[in-house]
Amino acid sequence: MSDITSKRRPNLLGVHSLDHFSIAVPDLSQAADFYDAFGLVTKAEGSSLALQTHGSDHSWGKLVEGPKKQLHHLSFAAYADDLPRFKERLEQRGIKLLSPPVGLESDGLWFHGHDGVLTEICVADKSSPDVASVFGPGDTESPARGTYSRSKAPRVYPRRMSHVAIFTPDVGGAIAFYSDVLGLRLSDRSADIVAFLHGVHGSDHHMIALVKSGNSGFHHCSWDIGSAHEVGLGASHMAGRGHDRGWGLGRHVLGSNYFHYVRDPWGSYSEYSAGMDYVPSSVDWQGTDQPVEDAMFLWGPNPPEDFAHNYETP
């Protein structure tokens, strides 16, 4: 963890944030129930459902209705004066610019990215953090007792989104694409099985994670909370609401965060994450390549067998 405040890195072209992700799901009201229970604010916006965190009007997720769960697009945010440079870069790479999807008002740059994933680079405020998140032991009810009765367990409300993990058949190619086109940097990887990338203007250890699969898809969205205690509280609340499948409580090696993944109604996950490593803009992170069996988690239960199974079909 670091108390260094990130400032824009001069002379480096890179997106500063993952502004939002968008997935199609078969039932928006079921999605609203799930993410409300998870501790997010869900808001109907036209024909889509926005995912926000309490106290902020930023939409981290935009869900649209479709026949099946499917990654719809990823929208990255950049500084205003970098947008023409990104346009030039896309043109240099021969990447064709597209109109925004029907129904979406946007003056960002739209294109088919790696694996054909619909991708946007837009101008927006930096939503990735400028400092490492506050991480502590979690709240306690009274100074005399460490905790409170189960019936008084508080709800957990994520403070912001941390990252999104997507599937790709070609992790190495995806690292190259997101580094070259979007200016992200590799944080750590496990061979060609999984990789984590951060933003050069300061972000969590990963703004985006890449998971090997036969085709592209959405694996999970991850939400920052303040303690391992809250990770447990959130997981317990979700189990009580019928969402008892998932993986956790555990601690990752790459990123160092405490986690609990709650399986959503479509076979992907929403992760409670606490204490993730932070990469300030002043630091050139020294990445590692660690065998997956040594790096997936430091402790915790074994993941479900289908944890990395991609339920999205092309």
Ligand SMILES: [Fe+2]
């Ligand atoms: Fe994650």
